[in-house]
Amino acid sequence: MTNHSWIIISQSDPRSLYLQVIDQIRRRVAVGDLAPGEELPSIRQLAADLQVSVITIKRAYLELEREGVIVTRQGKGSVVADRPDLQSSVQERELQAHLHQAAQLGLMLGLSKTEVQRRIVEAYDRVQRRNK
Amino acid sequence: MNAPIIQILFLKDLFLSRRPLFAYFVAGLGSCVLAGIPQPTIAFIGFILVVTVAIASGIHLIGTLLLSESTDQTRLFVMSLPVSLLDYSLAKIAVVLTTYLIPWLAMFACSTIFAFVLPWAKPGSAVVLPALFFFLLASFMVQLVFAVVTESVGWTISVMVGGNVLLNVFLMMVFSDPEIAAVTKSDVLTWPPLILQILAVEIGVIAVSLLAVLLVQTRKRDLI
Amino acid sequence: MTATLELPTATKLAATLRGVSKSYRHFDLENIDIDLPCGTVTGLIGPNGAGKSTTMRILMGLVRPDSGTVSAFGQPVSSNQANAKSQIGYFCDDMRLYKSESIAWHMQFVRSLFPSWDDDYAAQLLDRFGLVAEQAVKGLSHGQRVKAMLLLVLARHPKLLILDEPTNGLDPVAKHEILIELMKVVEDENRTILYSSHNTQDVEQICDSIIFIDRGRVIAAQNKDDYLEEWRRIKLHVPEAWQPPAIPGLNLESSFRNLRVVSLNRFQEDIPAHLRSSGASIESVERMTLEEIFVSSVMRGREEAKETNE
Numbered sequence: 001m002t003n004h005s006w007i008i009i010s011q012s013d014p015r016s017l018y019l020q021v022i023d024q025i026r027r028r029v030a031v032g033d034l035a036p037g038e039e040l041p042s043i044r045q046l047a048a049d050l051q052v053s054v055i056t057i058k059r060a061y062l063e064l065e066r067e068g069v070i071v072t073r074q075g076k077g078s079v080v081a082d083r084p085d086l087q088s089s090v091q092e093r094e095l096q097a098h099l100h101q102a103a104q105l106g107l108m109l110g111l112s113k114t115e116v117q118r119r120i121v122e123a124y125d126r127v128q129r130r131n132k
Numbered sequence: 133m134n135a136p137i138i139q140i141l142f143l144k145d146l147f148l149s150r151r152p153l154f155a156y157f158v159a160g161l162g163s164c165v166l167a168g169i170p171q172p173t174i175a176f177i178g179f180i181l182v183v184t185v186a187i188a189s190g191i192h193l194i195g196t197l198l199l200s201e202s203t204d205q206t207r208l209f210v211m212s213l214p215v216s217l218l219d220y221s222l223a224k225i226a227v228v229l230t231t232y233l234i235p236w237l238a239m240f241a242c243s244t245i246f247a248f249v250l251p252w253a254k255p256g257s258a259v260v261l262p263a264l265f266f267f268l269l270a271s272f273m274v275q276l277v278f279a280v281v282t283e284s285v286g287w288t289i290s291v292m293v294g295g296n297v298l299l300n301v302f303l304m305m306v307f308s309d310p311e312i313a314a315v316t317k318s319d320v321l322t323w324p325p326l327i328l329q330i331l332a333v334e335i336g337v338i339a340v341s342l343l344a345v346l347l348v349q350t351r352k353r354d355l356i
Numbered sequence: 357m358t359a360t361l362e363l364p365t366a367t368k369l370a371a372t373l374r375g376v377s378k379s380y381r382h383f384d385l386e387n388i389d390i391d392l393p394c395g396t397v398t399g400l401i402g403p404n405g406a407g408k409s410t411t412m413r414i415l416m417g418l419v420r421p422d423s424g425t426v427s428a429f430g431q432p433v434s435s436n437q438a439n440a441k442s443q444i445g446y447f448c449d450d451m452r453l454y455k456s457e458s459i460a461w462h463m464q465f466v467r468s469l470f471p472s473w474d475d476d477y478a479a480q481l482l483d484r485f486g487l488v489a490e491q492a493v494k495g496l497s498h499g500q501r502v503k504a505m506l507l508l509v510l511a512r513h514p515k516l517l518i519l520d521e522p523t524n525g526l527d528p529v530a531k532h533e534i535l536i537e538l539m540k541v542v543e544d545e546n547r548t549i550l551y552s553s554h555n556t557q558d559v560e561q562i563c564d565s566i567i568f569i570d571r572g573r574v575i576a577a578q579n580k581d582d583y584l585e586e587w588r589r590i591k592l593h594v595p596e597a598w599q600p601p602a603i604p605g606l607n608l609e610s611s612f613r614n615l616r617v618v619s620l621n622r623f624q625e626d627i628p629a630h631l632r633s634s635g636a637s638i639e640s641v642e643r644m645t646l647e648e649i650f651v652s653s654v655m656r657g658r659e660e661a662k663e664t665n666e
Contacts, residue, residue, distance in 0.1 A: 017561065048539040051532075053397060055564040055580060134438060140468050148454060205452040209505075211418055212451065213469050214442035 007050065017052050021060040029069055029080060030090045037082040040070060067093075134219050141215065141223035145197055146231065152196065153231050156189040160235040164242040170252045182239055183268065183299065190272040191292055193231050194279045198224060202283055221349035225276075232272055240265045256318035260306060263327050266334040267302055271295035273341035280345050306330070368394040369430075370516045370548035371415055376424030378410060385410055385572045388424070392516070395545035397538075399563035399580070400552035401646070403654050407572045408552045409448065412520050415550070416446050428516065442470065445514030447505055449521050455494035459487055459504050463511070470512040478511035485533055499530045510537055517541060517549045523558060531555075535562065560584075560646040568650075570657045587649050588623040591639040592616045592631065601634040603627060607656050619644065619652045 007024045028034040040046075043061060047054045061078055064070045069090060072078045080086065106116040146153075163185055166178025201207040210220065240261065247258035274295065279288045306312055311324040373390040385407045392398055402408050413419040414426055417433040417440060426433045428440040453462055459482075467473040482489055485503040496504060506522060517538070523531045539562060541547050553559050559566070566583050568576040576583060589609070594616050600606055605622035616636070620627060628638055644652070 044543045044545060048543045051535050051539045051562060053562050053564050053580065054395075054542060059581065137438070137469070140465075144465060148457070205450050206454055208418075208448065208451040209453060212416065212441065212446040213466070214438040215469075216438040219438065 007046075018056045018060045018063075021046075021050070021052070021057065022063055025060070025064055026067075026069060026090055026094070029087060030094055032087055034080050036080055036084070036086045038080045040078040040080065042077050133222065134216065137215050137219045138223045138226070141210070141220065142227050142230075145223065145227040149193065149197060149227075149231055152189070152192055153234060156185055156192075156235040157238055160185045160189075160239040161242055164239050164246065167243065168246040168250055168253070182243070183264075186236060186239065186265075186268040187271070187292065187296065189235055190232055190268075190275055191289070193228055194275060194288060195285060197228050197231070198276075198279050199283065199285050199288070217352060218350055221346075221352075225345055225349065228276065232269075236265065236269065254317055254319060255321060257316040259315050259321060259323060259327055260312065263306060263330045263334070264303075266331060266338070267299065270334045270337040270341070271299070273338050273345075277341045277344045277348070280348050302330075370394045371428040371433075371550075372426070373411070373415060374425045376411075376414055376421045376426060378414065378419065378421045380410075383407070383410075383572060385414075385421075388414075388569075388574055390415075390567060390574065390577065392548055392550055394548050395542075396564040397542060397549045397551060397562055398565045398567060399559035400550060400567050400569065401554075401556060401559055401650060402552075402569035406569045408569050409520050411569065412446075412448070412518050412550065412552065416444060416518055417441065418446075443515045445509035445512065445517045445519075447509050447517075447519045447522050449524050451505060453493045453501070453505065456492060458490050458492050459496075459507075460489040462493070462504070462508060463489065466508045466512065472514075473512045477513070478507065481507045481511060481537065484537070485530075499526050502526060503530060503534070506534060506537070510541075513547075515547055517547075517551070519549065519551045521552055521554065523553055523555055531558070538562070556645070556647040556650055566646070568653060570654055571661070575653065575657065584643065584646065584649070586621055586623055587644045587652075588620045588627075589642045589644050589648065590618050590620065590628070590631065591642075592618065592636040593639060594636045598635055601630060603630060607652065609652065615639075619648075621649075621653070621656075 007021065007028075025034070025040075034040075040061075041049065043057045044054060046052075047057045050057075061070065061072065065072055065078070068081055068083070069086070070078050071081050083089070102120065103116065106119070111119075160182065163178050163181035167175050167182055169175055169178065201210070244258055244261055247253050247261065248255050271292075275288050275291045278291045282288070306326075309324070309326050312326060315322055315324055369391055371390075371392045373388050376385065376388040378385040383405065388407075388411055390411070400408050400412070410419060414421050415428070415433070417426070417428075417437055420434070429443060431437070431440060433440045463478060467475075481487075485500075485507060487500060487504055487507065493501065493504070502522065502524075506519075509517065509519075519538075522538075523534060526534070535558060538549060538551070541549060542562075551559070551563065560580070563580050566576065566578060566580050567574060592615070594614050596614075598614075598616070600608060600616075600618065603620070605620050607619050607621075609617045609619050611617070628641055631638060
């Protein structure tokens with residue numbers, strides 16, 4: 001039984017395990033499950049809980065630190081970065097990634113800039129209606 | 133050499149062979165009782181059974197305690213524990229000898245007591261008993277040497293068969309000697325020189341075999 | 357800040373093999389060098405008969421090498437060293453327990469030899485592995501037997517675990533149970549695991565380093581990420597009579613009409629450009645799974661062996 005059921009990774013593709021861990025932690029920050037300043041499990045603890053190599057978790061934490069999502073304190077483990085704008089900056093980053101992908105796909109489909117814009121507006125309206 | 137470890141291994145093997153040990157002990161005493169019955173046919177059957185028990189127990193114990201540990205792959209398990217090869221060998225040899233000697237001593241003691249205690253038995257016949265029992269022990273020791281050197285059941289059984297043949301030769305030799313025949317029918321214990329010579333050879337074989345077993349087993353380098 | 361995953365140079369080593377060689381009638385283990393840093397999980401992979409089991413037995417002191425040195429926890433390991441074994445937990449597929457006795461008897465026996473035996477943990481493992489202590493070994497299925505033997509190893513909290521194909525022939529649930537317990541060992545940075553398996557997916561998932569043995573030699577010993585990073589599979593469209601350029605570590609895996617699949621074991625960023633300049637057009641550049649690398653390595657090795665024999 002894993003103590004950290006907020007991280008769920010699929011073990012079907014071991015190569016992307018480190019990406020999955022990074023993704024999952026970013027997600028939790030984006031939706032607010034992980035608050036700024038909250039302590040993260042130690043590298044070894046998380047490795048044991050997910051049955052993933054220590055080296056992979058280390059790499060994930062290093063990458064997250066590089067992105068400014070977490071902070072590793074010498075000898076005291078890692079915490080979620082204590083920035084008031086953390087959640088929004090992670091969300092912003094996710095948005096950018098999705099928009100980038102949307103633009104790429106639009107170009108591949110041969111859509112014009114205005115077409116892509118129109119599609120984004122439609123999607124926004126749909127989501128807004130559903131949220132009501 | 134780690135005495136507590138040797139003791140643990142010794143007791144472990146003793147425990148594992150508790151059933152055959154008990155069976156041979158009981159069968160051995162039973163055969164002695166049969167051999168002590170005044171009816172010659174039954175006594176003869178009893179005698180054969182005594183020899184059979186001694187030989188069978190030897191083969192069985194060597195087979196289960198020594199040889200099967202290699203083939204059964206339980207040896208790998210034991211060797212993964214904090215035991216040195218020396219500890220393992222000493223414990224093994226000690227337990228194989230002990231488990232053999234328990235029924236052996238029971239039969240030796242029982243038959244010797246019968247020779248003196250049973251009203252129809254001639255005390256003089258007790259003179260043959262050491263020669264017989266030390267023969268069986270010597271034969272067992274030689275089997276043990278072969279088992280330890282060759283680690284093969286095939287070789288060990290060949291030695292047993294050889295020992296069996298020798299036993300018959302030995303018995304013929306012993307009982308056809310007139311001096312011995314005379315002593316076995318007397319009420320007085322006297323030791324014919326032939327018996328003493330035979331005993332000397334047997335004890336020599338036992339001592340040399342024991343040394344050989346210890347040397348060979350402790351010289352082995354690979355634990356498995 | 358560069359992400360550096362190299363271990364600091366003052367790392368303690370749980371065990372080492374230096375220049376170890378061993379000759380058998382039909383097989384030679386040659387010049388094996390292995391370092392097991394404390395707190396790591398090392399995966400030992402290689403085809404059957406490559407020498408993995410022999411290497412692990414030499415490390416355990418069960419087999420004496422013809423040359424070279426073996427040490428564990430800083431002390432030399434020799435065939436009479438019982439001390440090292442009190443800190444090492446060994447498992448191999450060939451091991452058997454005493455059929456007529458129960459799991460409980462074995463637990464008692466092992467307990468008498470190890471002061472580090474943990475009764476509570478042993479009870480937990482019995483429960484997690486779904487084993488009945490009073491059951492005789494001869495009534496156990498293969499998977500239950502393996503779990504029983506691993507229980508006997510795990511319950512004494514050994515500092516170093518040497519496991520020779522522990523998940524062989526286990527159903528996915530049993531395998532999962534075992535991996536969970538193995539990874540618990542990892543929580544302690546002073547404990548180390550050497551783990552060999554044909555299940556390359558497990559190795560890829562839990563190991564920090566990979567050691568690859570083939571035909572008696574170590575052909576790779578690296579940090580897992582670095583090792584996987586060096587390999588690529590590239591799909592190409594090539595013109596008629598195309599010859600692959602002389603790139604070190606390039607191997608033609610398959611060809612069909614004008615499609616070629618090549619693998620590279622020393623990938624560098626400039627290689628795709630080099631391939632393009634030879635007239636090929638690149639359809640894709642992909643990373644390979646450990647299993648694919650394994651197969652490619654062994655195949656290359658066999659071709660090399662054939663060439664040197666000709």
